[in-house]
Amino acid sequence: MPVLRDRQAPLKVLIVKLSSLGDVVHAMPAVMDIQAAFPNAQIDWVVERGFAPLAARCAAVHRVIPCDLRRWRKGFFKADTRAQTRAEWHAFKADLQQEAYDVILDLQGLTKSAWVAWLARKAKGGKRYALANRTDGSGYERPTRWVADVAVPITPHIHAVARGRVLCAKALGYDVPAHLNYGLGLAAAQRKPVVALVHGTSRADKEWPLSHWFEIGTRLKQQGFDVALPHGSEAERLRSVAMAEMLPGAVVWPRLSLDQLTTEMAQCTGVIGVDSGLSHIAVALDLPHVQIYNFDTAWRTGPEGLTRQRSVVDCPTPSVDAVWHAWQACLNAEGSAP
Numbered sequence: 001m002p003v004l005r006d007r008q009a010p011l012k013v014l015i016v017k018l019s020s021l022g023d024v025v026h027a028m029p030a031v032m033d034i035q036a037a038f039p040n041a042q043i044d045w046v047v048e049r050g051f052a053p054l055a056a057r058c059a060a061v062h063r064v065i066p067c068d069l070r071r072w073r074k075g076f077f078k079a080d081t082r083a084q085t086r087a088e089w090h091a092f093k094a095d096l097q098q099e100a101y102d103v104i105l106d107l108q109g110l111t112k113s114a115w116v117a118w119l120a121r122k123a124k125g126g127k128r129y130a131l132a133n134r135t136d137g138s139g140y141e142r143p144t145r146w147v148a149d150v151a152v153p154i155t156p157h158i159h160a161v162a163r164g165r166v167l168c169a170k171a172l173g174y175d176v177p178a179h180l181n182y183g184l185g186l187a188a189a190q191r192k193p194v195v196a197l198v199h200g201t202s203r204a205d206k207e208w209p210l211s212h213w214f215e216i217g218t219r220l221k222q223q224g225f226d227v228a229l230p231h232g233s234e235a236e237r238l239r240s241v242a243m244a245e246m247l248p249g250a251v252v253w254p255r256l257s258l259d260q261l262t263t264e265m266a267q268c269t270g271v272i273g274v275d276s277g278l279s280h281i282a283v284a285l286d287l288p289h290v291q292i293y294n295f296d297t298a299w300r301t302g303p304e305g306l307t308r309q310r311s312v313v314d315c316p317t318p319s320v321d322a323v324w325h326a327w328q329a330c331l332n333a334e335g336s337a338p
Contacts, residue, residue: 010040010041010042011038011040011041011042011102011103012041012042012044012099012100012101012102012103012123013034013038013041013042013043013044013101013102013103013104013105014043014044014045014046014099014101014103014104014105014117014120015027015030015031015043015044015045015046015105015107016046016104016105016106016107016108016113016116016117016120017045017046017047017107017108017113017164018046018047018048018067018069018108018112018113018116019047019048019051019070020051020277021051021054021258021277021278021280021281022160022276022277022280022301023108023160024047024051024054024055025054025182025277025280025281025283025284026160026161026163026164026280026301027107027164028058028182028183028184028284029161029164029165029180029181029182029183030107030161030164030165030167030168031043031045031058031060031061031183032058032059032060032181032182032183033165033168033169033174033176033177033181034060034168034172035059035060035183036177036181037169037172037174038172041060042062042063042099043060043061043062044061044062044063044064044065044099044101045058045061045063045064045065046065046067046096046116046120047064047065047066047067048066048067048068048069048070049066049067049068050258051258052064052066053257053258053259054258054259054262054281057183057184057259057262058182058183058184059183059184059185060183061183065092065095065096066092067092067116068088068092069112069116071085072085072088072089075088093119096116096119096120096121097119097120097121099121100121100122100123100124100126101120101121101122101123101126102122102123102125102126102127103126103127103129103171103172104117104120104122104126104127104128104129105129105130105167105168105171106128106129106130106131106144106147106148107163107164107167107168108144109130109131109134109138109139109140109141109144110139110140110141110144111141111143111144113144114130114141114143114144114146114147114148115143115147117130117144117147117148118147127149127150127171128147128148128149128150129148129149129150129151129152129167129171130144130145130147130148130150130151130152131144131145131151131152131154131163131167132145132151132152132153132154133153133154133156134156135154135155135156135157135158135163136156136157136158136300137297137300138160138163138300150171152167152170152171154166154167158300159299159300159301159304160300160301161180161304162176162304180304180305180306182283182284182285182286184262184266184284184285191267191268191269192226192267192268192269193224193225193226193269194225194226194227194228194251194267194268194269195220195225195226195227195228195268195269195270195271195272196227196228196229196230196264196265196268196270196271196272196273196282197213197216197217197227197228197229197243197271197272197273198230198271198272198273198274198276198278198279198282199213199229199236199239199240199243199273199274200230200231200232200233200235200236200239200274200276200278201274201275201276202276205294205295206274206275206276206293206294207274207294208274208292208294208317208318209317210239210242210243212317212319212320212323213243214243214246214247215320216272216320216323216324216327217243217246217247217250218247219320219324221247221248221249225269226249226250226251227247227249227250227251228250228251228253228264228268229243229244229250229251229252229253230253230256230261230264230265230278231252231253231255232255232278237252237255240252240253261278261281262281262285265278265281265282265285265287266285266287268287269287269288270282270287270288270289270308270327270330270331271287271288271289271290272289272290272292272323272327273289273290273291273292274291274292274293275291275292275293275297275298275301275302279291280301282309283303283306283309286306286308286309287308287309288308288309288327288330288331288333289303289308289309289310289330290309290310290311290312290323290326290327290330291303291309291310291311291312292311292312292317292318292323293311293312293313293314293318294313294314294315294316294317294318295313295315296313296315298311298313307333308330308333309330310326310327310329310330311326312326
């Protein structure tokens with residue numbers, strides 16, 4: 001491995017982590033670690049367009065290169081969109097290949113991310129790095145290893161955040177820092193006495209019962225907090241409206257962009273939510289936060305290393321009391337009670 005710390009020119013690094021929302025958030029500490037080890041590094045990030053505004057808010061990121069692989073896959077096979085898709089693809093490829101990179105890091109480990117890493121230009125002496133193996137509970141496809149110049153072995157049982165951090169540290173030759181930093185730095189100095197209830201998730205088996213949300217909302221109101229209800233889909237909006245009807249004074253946020261949602265959440269006292277992308281943003285913002293799990297995957301994706309955050313796990317679902325006690329512990333760690 002070349003000695004990178006003795007370089008005079010800035011180290012040019014490309015991060016390939018395309019989706020999904022939670023995975024993008026989990027990659028941020030690895031990006032911040034690289035900047036800590038190489039303060040003059042220029043770190044670019046390829047990501048699906050919908051998540052580009054969030055990646056751009058990570059303090060270590062120099063340039064975000066948005067792509068639309070999900071949409072392009074469909075567009076190439078439709079006669080009425082094929083020409084536009086082809087034009088957008090060529091524009092993306094030109095954007096990606098503007099720079100030649102010393103280090104290209106595929107943090108996703110899938111065929112689509114391996115393809116993007118292969119398309120990116122290497123500088124003279126540059127290398128592509130990727131995972132050498134699958135880790136527990138995460139997707140992995142062999143093309144990521146075939147494309148890489150160096151495949152980095154990772155212990156299989158590892159947290160999603162640690163997986164990216166360890167991969168980058170091994171590739172670039174530094175120790176993983178003890179401090180965990182997502183690089184958002186958006187938490188307001190004077191937060192509003194509002195708690196966001198993140199009830200929406202992409203999977204029905206991750207949801208928490210509506211009656212439980214009503215009870216937790218009632219207790220929050222009694223504690224002096226207002227309740228905010230974000231949503232991302234029509235089904236989630238209808239659930240938010242139903243919850244607001246049961247909780248006098250609860251506010252249903254309008255449909256917001258991911259960028260706007262991040263800003264609004266940063267101004268809240270805290271968040272209580274199911275395992276979802278928005279809950280992971282609450283973690284990245286270092287807000288007092290309880291993350292609710294109906295099955296034991298919290299070891300892999302739950303809050304880790306931050307004192308004001310807790311995960312609560314139970315099957316078929318955690319009780320209101322368990323979540324409430326965890327919330328009190330988060331407030332006590334933060335000193336945020338109204």
